[in-house]
Amino acid sequence: MKAYNISKHNSFYVVGLSYKKADAEVRGKFSLGDQAQDSLLKQAHSSGIDGLMVISTCNRTELYGFAQHPYQLIQLLCGNTNGTVEEFQSVGYVYKNNHAISHIFKVGTGLDSQILGDFEIISQLKQGFLKSRSNEIANPFLERLINSVIQASKRIKNETEISSGATSVAFASVQYILARVPDISNKNIVLFGTGKIGRNTCENLVKHTDNDHIVLINRTKDRAEKVAGKFNLLVKTYEQLQEEIAKADVLIVATGSQRPTVNKDLIHTDKDLLILDLSIPKNVDDNVEDLANVTLVHLDRLSQITDETLKRREKFIPKAEKIIEEVENDFRQWLETRKFAPTIKALKKKLKNMKDAEIDFQRKKIDGFNEEQAEVLSNRIIQKITTHFANHLRESPNSSDESLELIKKVFQLENNK
Structure with a gap:
């Protein structure tokens, strides 16, 4: 599956541990209180990491963020807790790009909770994002991702009975x-x-x-x-x-x-x-x-606890997964659009410069040249051309990288971050 990178040099990672492999004692060593979370985020910000979020609950501690290598995030986690890198390696996990995105959707919708359908985690994700924003280390990717997970969580609550019955x-x-x-x-x-x-x-x-x-x-x-x-x-x-x-x-x-x-x-x-x-x-x-x-x-x-309520909840997993797939696909489409937006913007600027030069030339050459009409007509044509390119990139995600490089080469566009 193709990687979705916001930056050319960084990847999106989830680094963490949970109840699945780490017992309460080990999870306690990697627990992050409010002050430790703030300290970790400040360190990440000063080291140049663009976009990082932290959650630390009874059942898991996870970092979601961008790095050149996941070890950067593992070091931040171990440096602000009582856990060691060796302990993390024995119980922790690392997910990258698509797998990281899918993991946070599972966590935020209660499908990865120790008690299936326990939605308390979504409020902790919200708080985690607000803490990142207050520490100036939230970026548009994280904001859109968390909002998408919240949307999926709400839909699962409203459209399934996965959280029905008193079990917590x-x-x-x-x-x-x-x-x-x-x-x-x-x-x-x-x-x-x-x-x-x-x-x-x-x-x-x-x-x-x-x-x-x-x-x-x-x-x-x-x-x-x-x-x-x-x-x-x-x-x-x-x-x-x-x-x-x-x-x-x-x-x-x-x-x-x-x-x-x-x-x-x-x-x-x-x-x-x-x-x-x-x-x-x-x-x-x-x-x-x-x-x-x-x-x-x-x-x-x-x-x-494995009671009848939990067994009943399991029946709604397929429907919940279908909702996640829909919302996650919408997020990926947004991400794909975001990836080629700088190129489309540069193309539009290039065409506008060509248009301005041509209108200037025709104004000097033709008596009574209607500059206003030429502007309207040219701008409409530019809009149609760039829309065609954008639609092509959206509809052909598997070849979008090649198409982007071709557009840059043909129109001699500068590389845009």
Whole structure:
């Protein structure tokens, strides 16, 4: 398949790793927080990279951008995380040009999600693009690509039932709790942190457990009160965390930290305690499992739900893929047009110069020469000629490179970037 390059010297790459080959611990090493993302984008901009976008979620970290070689992007990723090049080589992937474009469509439409049809990723792609734009490293290619992926995502949501039914990590968390903790409405539940999955889990808990005394703790109390008001939760201060854990039957951790925020030193209770760690990287230290009364369950385990809802969703994959193919083809056509636009522009300029010279010559030679009519007539002819060339290039994508070179040679056009 022919490569689609925006620049003559660079290719478009996706460099990343996901839940498919990298476990939670490895994904945690390559996780990029907001500050790390900004730092990476600034470094890329100063090194002359034209167009780069980053996403880092529970299930994947990916860079989408232009480079002479993918190693440039791999170095940026490893230089701003705790992951090494050797670790990346064992679990990471690199896609180039067409394959990179197809991959981002699969990611953004939920077909590559750990839970099929999970569309939370699309908002993260939007945020990733906005961050690139604010760091002045977004280009028209990335903007058009992300908008196309958003369009495909919306169509799949509206035209298929691939996201129907209640299934998400948050839902799986609640199902896990309901199945293992009897009389949940009377149990003590503590939510530590206000990460998105944690908030969604809390909302599901309120809906499905009839528990009216769920406690929310966050390092920033104002943020906790904001979330608590929405879900009717009790707010306690960060200083009361150890005290509340001692009373808890269920502890949900969604702190979004780069290192563990809960370890066995915080736990002083003999009662059975179920801990759900909904964070990447892990926010609960594995040493809590040294305590006989503690059961620790991580996000990855909750993500691996295979229920009837997911089986039903699989039936809509072919229709979703057909929608992606349509939108992706539209994007490729735009890209192809963009590739030859500079040549058409140069051709139009060349014809206009020829026209201006000829009109100037005829004005001096012919008495009463109607310059206005000659301008209108000539401009219409130029428009028709360039339109014919543009249509030919659009309709013959397999030979467009040869046609472009021929046009440049015949009309002696300068090379345009």
